[in-house]
Amino acid sequence: MTVVRFKGVTKAYDLKAGQSDLRSALRLLVGTAEDRSLFHALSDVSFEVEKGEVFGIIGKNGSGKSTILKLIAGITSPSAGSITVDGLVSSLIELGAGFHSDLTGRENVFLSGSILGLNKKIIESKFNDIIDFSELVDFIDVPVKKYSSGMYARLGFAVATAVEPNILLIDEVLAVGDVFFRQKCYKRLTELKEKGVSIIFVSHAMGDVEQFCDEVLVLDRGRTVFLGSASEAVKQYYLLEHQDRRPFSSTILGEGKNAASSVQMNDQIAWPVAEAFIDPTRVRQVSNGWARCLGVALCDGDREPRGVFQQGERATFFYEFELLQDIEVPIGGIVIQNDKGVIVHGKSTLEYGTEVPGSILRGSRIRFRQDVSLELAIGEYTFEVGLATISRDDFDRRGVLGYQQLSKKWARICHTPNVGQFAVVFRKNGYPVQLLHHGVANLPGSCQVTVQSV
């Protein structure tokens, strides 16, 4: 059952209206603005959200994410296109939205409830649950203007989820809570989803999006860039975010320097047979057009293709890209995700400290071989391979740059979300026991025992 349907929705704001004369002010109310003064917050956006689905919306600031939430909530109306919303919508669009700062926490709970059109009895029946969840029992009779932002978020989240909505809108507000509260929130959201609540989720936390969303819409300046699976959407988002980056050195590539770094690497890696590779035409590629993936293979130590590994066994990933443009330092890596979308491992040449060429010319092929011990929990995994690039200058300073700084320097070129999958199974003859470890990952370490005799 579809609970939210957007069909060709456009939202235009008349930037001039209400500023100059009375006519333009009235124009705004009648909705007949001229095109030249219009700002399109959303252009021709269509999507559907099913019952019990978690729908993510991602995009850079000002891409129209919040506008969509406001349209679903009915706070504002579209300029063109149609929107159907079926059910009670509860929203957490802004921190403390709908709260009145002079009222106490308790009064605001009832205010929020009555805004949703719920009567006092219903809210009273949820009241204890709200207090429990928000952990504000000592502060519930304090005016909310004295609350911290974390307390606002807790109360807001508790109210919005306790009222049993059909559709829940969440905009970034979880970011203010501490880790314990966030865990609690995600647990609550999972429960709601299981009950059939549709959750529409705006976030900049790509990990959360990938882990939590069934379907994701990627927006750029009000236009749909991508609508589909979460893992691919996240790649598309990174491409968008990186598209303005110019990962090239300020110095022009010298001829002599160039020749030295263009190494023929094909001979150095023992490559598996062609049949081992996943058909490149079937690989979905998210690329900015600078490179394309020619093939990906997952093999065992003998370069034989494999899909099932024993816990702790060594897997070898082979992957190859063709450059469609000159780049400087390449970065290649893999990412492994479990069945819940959690990234359990991701590592690139940058982190391995692999020796890489300082530049690659258009038309060359670059090959990677990555060996990984699969010390993972028993289960099914997907993986992807990716290619990025960074300028030589920044590459040389990689050791002194902090992670945040460094991550602003590289640009993603080509990614293959969910290109393949594998399973990790119990070892046949494990030493000392069959199970290597439990939990998501094995961590290097040891354990010692002594006994103090009485």
Added chain:
Amino acid sequence: MNRALSRSTRWPFRWGSELRSDFVAFWTHRELLYTLTKREIVSKYQQTFFGLGWSLLQPVLQAIVYTIAFSLVLKSRGAEGVPFMNFVFANLTLWTYFASGTVNAMNSLRVNSGLISNVAFPREVIPLSSILSGMFDFLVAFVVLVILNVFSGFYPNIRFLYIPGILLVEILFILDLSLVLCVLTVVRRDLTYIVTFAITLYMFLSPVFFPLSALPQFFQDFYFVNPMGTLLDAFKNIVFYDHEPRWYALIVVIVILLVLFVPSYRFFKRAERYFADVL
């Protein structure tokens, strides 16, 4: 894409059923109306020195000033056997509710812009709660009026039961005006000044400082075109003389106000969806 076509399919409501679905949506939010009204009353008195005193002080001072001006300086005589002070105070009780109710309701959308741009609910709840919260001031002033009248020998009578009805008509009048005005104020702030001024002018055209019977008979017969005039006259008849209101005028006024309510409400509801964009 055909723009004109897409514009007409803006929102899946049909015109005919709009009014009814608007009412239904409003009715489910009656709890919100109550909460907002209460909040408005409480927050008005919470952080002031005199608190409740303001509700008292304003009409009392007003009545004293006007009485000095009219009966002592201008030598206006008392009206129809009622001391001028009592007469003016009674009229001002009803008038102040109208004047401040209209201006407050008109500004209410801007005052509550935080709610409007962040949560969805039928927006008419906001001006209406603003109008209803003014009822508190009216009640305080009314109690003062009754005490004042008792001292002057005018006692409460059974026709006081009409007064809630009169208030209801007054609220309808304020609503008719403010549903349109508050939309216009959203886009044009200076409208507040114009309206405040217009209401002052309107006060002198209404029988606040003179009795309706002071007018020529011709004007008296057609005075129903002025809703406040009709209401003031009815209020005065009840409070001082224990008389029936002029029913024909009152009923004409009610019918006019009810008819005007439909386009006024429609206008408000049509503009409502853009409030969040403008505020």
